[in-house]
Amino acid sequence: MNTSSGRVLVLALALLLNLPAAGAETRDKARMTDPDTISAFCPVKSPGQLCTHGTADLLKLEGVKREQWIAAVRRYNKQVQDGQARILEEARGILTPEQTTLVKSFFDPASAKP
Numbered sequence: 001m002n003t004s005s006g007r008v009l010v011l012a013l014a015l016l017l018n019l020p021a022a023g024a025e026t027r028d029k030a031r032m033t034d035p036d037t038i039s040a041f042c043p044v045k046s047p048g049q050l051c052t053h054g055t056a057d058l059l060k061l062e063g064v065k066r067e068q069w070i071a072a073v074r075r076y077n078k079q080v081q082d083g084q085a086r087i088l089e090e091a092r093g094i095l096t097p098e099q100t101t102l103v104k105s106f107f108d109p110a111s112a113k114p
Contacts, residue, residue, distance in 0.1 A: 046084060046107045049077040
């Protein structure tokens with residue numbers, strides 16, 4: 001195989017392997033902007049965290065109330081993140097490294113998708 005056809009083959013393979021990811025990203029963006037499919041939970045946030053703008057949209061908030069709500073959700077999300085860090089810290093003395101890795105996966109946004 002000459003280098004030109006090898007490059008084309010590598011490029012084609014890279015594009016094919018990236019298609020599912022591109023489709024998922026498009027679906028996630030559509031879900032976050034389509035009023036019929038807006039979710040309180042963002043696909044890019046850790047499980048348990050709320051989508052700031054998505055929840056404001058679901059609640060049909062505008063102006064000052066929208067900004068207040070978004071600020072409150074950000075504080076809540078920080079508490080969730082802090083709680084996840086605390087449980088992982090406590091897990092060190094309770095769980096094996098393998099079990100701790102499994103618990104960490106609970107907080108991975110990708111693991112929360114159906």
